[in-house]
Amino acid sequence: MRHWWEDAVxxxxxxxxxxxxxxxGIGDLQGIRNKLGYxxxxxxxxxxxxxxxxxxxxxxxxxxxxxxxxxxxxxxLDDLRTLLSDAKTRGIRIVLDLVANHxxxxxxxxxxxxxxxxxxxxxxxxxxxxTGRPPNNWTAIFELGSAWHPNLATxxxxxxxxxxxxxxxxxxxxxxxxxxxxxxRFWYALGVDGFRLDVATGYFKDSELRSNPFSSKANxxxxxxxxxxxxxxxxxxxxxxxxxVADAAGERVLIGETHGQDRLLAASxxxxxxxxxxxxxxxxxxxxxWGARNFRESAERWYAALPDGAWPNFTLSNxxxxxxxxxxxxxxxxxxxxxxxxxxxxxxAAAMLLTLRxxxxxxxxxxxxxxxxxxxxxxxxxxxxxxxxxxxxxxRDPERTPMQWTGGENAGFSTxxxxxxxxxxxxxxxxxxxETDPASLLSWYKxxxxxxxxxxxxxxxxxxxxxLDVDVxxxxxxxxxxxxxxxxxxxxSQPRAISQGAPGRVVLRTARAGGTALKAEGIVLKxxxxxxxxx
Numbered sequence: 001m002r003h004w005w006e007d008a009v010x011x012x013x014x015x016x017x018x019x020x021x022x023x024x025g026i027g028d029l030q031g032i033r034n035k036l037g038y039x040x041x042x043x044x045x046x047x048x049x050x051x052x053x054x055x056x057x058x059x060x061x062x063x064x065x066x067x068x069x070x071x072x073x074x075x076x077l078d079d080l081r082t083l084l085s086d087a088k089t090r091g092i093r094i095v096l097d098l099v100a101n102h103x104x105x106x107x108x109x110x111x112x113x114x115x116x117x118x119x120x121x122x123x124x125x126x127x128x129x130x131t132g133r134p135p136n137n138w139t140a141i142f143e144l145g146s147a148w149h150p151n152l153a154t155x156x157x158x159x160x161x162x163x164x165x166x167x168x169x170x171x172x173x174x175x176x177x178x179x180x181x182x183x184x185r186f187w188y189a190l191g192v193d194g195f196r197l198d199v200a201t202g203y204f205k206d207s208e209l210r211s212n213p214f215s216s217k218a219n220x221x222x223x224x225x226x227x228x229x230x231x232x233x234x235x236x237x238x239x240x241x242x243x244x245v246a247d248a249a250g251e252r253v254l255i256g257e258t259h260g261q262d263r264l265l266a267a268s269x270x271x272x273x274x275x276x277x278x279x280x281x282x283x284x285x286x287x288x289x290w291g292a293r294n295f296r297e298s299a300e301r302w303y304a305a306l307p308d309g310a311w312p313n314f315t316l317s318n319x320x321x322x323x324x325x326x327x328x329x330x331x332x333x334x335x336x337x338x339x340x341x342x343x344x345x346x347x348x349a350a351a352m353l354l355t356l357r358x359x360x361x362x363x364x365x366x367x368x369x370x371x372x373x374x375x376x377x378x379x380x381x382x383x384x385x386x387x388x389x390x391x392x393x394x395x396r397d398p399e400r401t402p403m404q405w406t407g408g409e410n411a412g413f414s415t416x417x418x419x420x421x422x423x424x425x426x427x428x429x430x431x432x433x434x435e436t437d438p439a440s441l442l443s444w445y446k447x448x449x450x451x452x453x454x455x456x457x458x459x460x461x462x463x464x465x466x467x468l469d470v471d472v473x474x475x476x477x478x479x480x481x482x483x484x485x486x487x488x489x490x491x492x493s494q495p496r497a498i499s500q501g502a503p504g505r506v507v508l509r510t511a512r513a514g515g516t517a518l519k520a521e522g523i524v525l526k527x528x529x530x531x532x533x534x535x
Contacts, residue, residue: 004093005194005253005278006311007459008045009354009449010361014319015052015074016060017402018364020414027402027413029075033083036090038431042367042442043449046093048196048255050319052080053099056106058165059142059383061097062198063104067183084191093193095253100180101199102166110167114151114158124176125167126159126205127151137211138229140164141222142383147229159205161229163383171203171238181245194246194253200277201258201265202230203238218394221260231259239269239276246278255313256280261287267305279313279359286321290328290345292473292491296465299356303463312358316349317366323399324349326372341493343369344528347444347510348489351530352473354448355487357463365403367445368434370423372398379421404430444510451508451532457485468498472525476535486518486535490525497524504533 019031029052039047051061052074061071070077087094103110113121128135130150138147140160148157149164159168169176184195206228215221239256246252256277258266261284269280282305284298302312316324328349330341346369353360375397380386385395397420404426405412411426423429434440452458456479466474471492477485486504490496504518511529518533525531 002460003251003253003278003311005046005359007453008093008359009043009452010046010048010095010359011039011042011044012048012050012318012361012363014050014364014400016419017400017413019403019405020416020418023415024073025414025416025418026073028073029070029079029083033079033086036086036092039092040090041435041446043446043453044092044362046095046193047087048095048361049097051097051099051198056104056165058104059163060381062099063102063106063163063166064099065104065106065108067180068186081190088191094191095194095196095255096187096192097198098180098184098195099198100169101202102160102162102168105160105165105167113167115153117154117156120175122154123173124170124179126170127154127156128159128209130155130157135209136228137224139222139224142387144222144387161202168205169203172234177238177241181241184242184245185249188246188249188252192252194255194278196255196257197242197277198257199230199259200239200256200269200280201232201235204232204234205229206232226259231262231265236268236271236276239271243271243276253278258282263302263305267302267307267310270307270310272307274307274309279311281313281315281361283315283321285314285316286318286324290491292469292471292489295352295491296473300465303357312356313361314353314356314358315361315363316353317363317399318361319363319400320396321399322372322393323363323366323370325366325369326398329371341528342371343441344510346441348491348528348530350441350445350448351487351489351510351532354445354452355458355477355485355532356475357461357477360452362445363399367442368404368429368431369441370401370404370429371425372401373423373425374398375421381420406430406432447508455479455483455485455507456481457483461485466500468500469496472496472498474498474500484535486531486533488523488525488529488531488533490527490529493527495524495526497522499523500535502535504535506531506533508532 016027018027021030053064054066054069054071055061112119113125134146134148140147142163147161160166210228212224215225254277256269263282266280266282269277282302325346328345330338382395382397388394402413402418407427411422434442457477461477461479464476468474473489499521503520506516509531511526
């Protein structure tokens with residue numbers, strides 16, 4: 001039986017930056033509601049909304065102080081109910097971000113836990129006795145210091161591997177587990193369709209508190225192989241329990257954020273018997289270099305790693321990584337400006353994301369080609385970016401800038417000063433400009449999403465890769481009904497001559513007319529051309 005999340009196109013919204021309805025410079029739930037018409041026209045099926053729970057915002061919502069309420073800067077619980085209802089009416093589902101690895105240090109649970117060793121909540125968090133030095137080399141990656149933080153009231157240290165403001169839970173405590181399962185049931189009862197589980201493989205730490213070995217990677221490992229402070233095998237028991245809670249609520253999806261580029265770790269989170277998470281992110285595409293062979297080999301590794309019956313997923317951008325339009329920006333394109341090559345590569349990337357076998361995740365703004373410009377030190381808000389200044393590429397502010405709706409004041413995001421600077425290209429790159437242009441990147445995304453929905457071969461079919469040219473990503477998608485779609489994507493800045501072996505009819509393209517015949521032999525793909533054909 002197929003599940004709705006297997007056929008869906010997901011769209012991630014960072015709520016601070018999507019749309020501001022009350023003109024305070026910060027996006028909110030009513031702002032998302034006001035843009036539902038846009039999202040319907042785009043064609044997406046599911047909104048994944050990053051955290052909007054009550055929070056002191058020391059990590060911008062990933063430090064939760066109340067898991068059952070909306071932070072006033074985003075609205076109210078009634079605003080969420082209205083958003084859920086209106087989205088459902090328009091055929092859009094909503095998935096929330098559940099931050100269950102850690103809370104805010106201002107959560108009532110932690111206030112109680114840190115007050116006394118005898119507190120009933122004390123064992124809900126992770127502690128070691130104060131000895132004058134940390135017990136191991138685990139680091140708080142947003143502060144670049146020890147992950148063990150002093151608590152004078154109890155003469156102990158608590159664990160926080162992100163910041164001292166984000167104490168980490170003890171998932172070996174049964175009461176803590178049940179408290180989170182009740183939180184999940186609360187949101188399911190309100191009509192939420194599932195959760196993206198933040199830091200999902202971080203719930204358990206090594207019981208012996210062993211130090212992590214050295215890694216040569218700065219990003220995302222921060223020079224440690226995280227085999228003891230996260231990614232422990234005990235997490236699979238919790239995933240099975242969460243799956244039981246989700247299944248009891250109906251068809252609700254669980255999506256896991258796993259650590260780094262470990263596809264085998266991500267694959268293991270599905271469970272050996274389809275009894276853990278429904279989807280787990282494999283982040284290899286976020287680090288992949290541009291090239292047809294690179295992406296093909298990455299996809300093939302992911303498909304091979306998945307257990308039988310598991311459904312893959314792909315993403316090119318999110319709130320923690322530089323946008324792919326920036327990562328793959330052009331340097332030159334047949335004498336034209338680099339902007340032309342950047343735009344061409346964005347179309348290639350979109351075609352790949354939306355035609356590979358697996359659920360695609362789009363990050364807000366990628367459909368108009370939003371990029372990442374460097375920030376001055378004074379404009380930084382991200383604790384990681386501040387801690388690692390002046391290094392580029394580690395801070396996350398550039399990929400979180402406000403959505404560019406128009407070429408007017410503050411890109412149409414707000415009449416107030418936005419919480420982050422607007423990208424400097426907003427006057428030429430925005431929704432208003434692109435939605436009236438049938439040749440725009442936004443129109444390309446709409447066409448790809450519509451085609452994916454209309455063709456069973458694209459949203460549920462098998463995939464077979466073709467060896468045509470080192471610079472051409474080529475594959476056929478075939479549905480059980482025998483419908484077959486050929487995808488040809490030229491990753492090169494030069495033409496490529498290929499022969500694909502069977503004639504077809506073009507249904508979507510970047511450089512030739514739809515409905516035209518596609519020859520079996522002697523095809524010349526233009527630079528960065530995409531051809532999708534029925535064969």
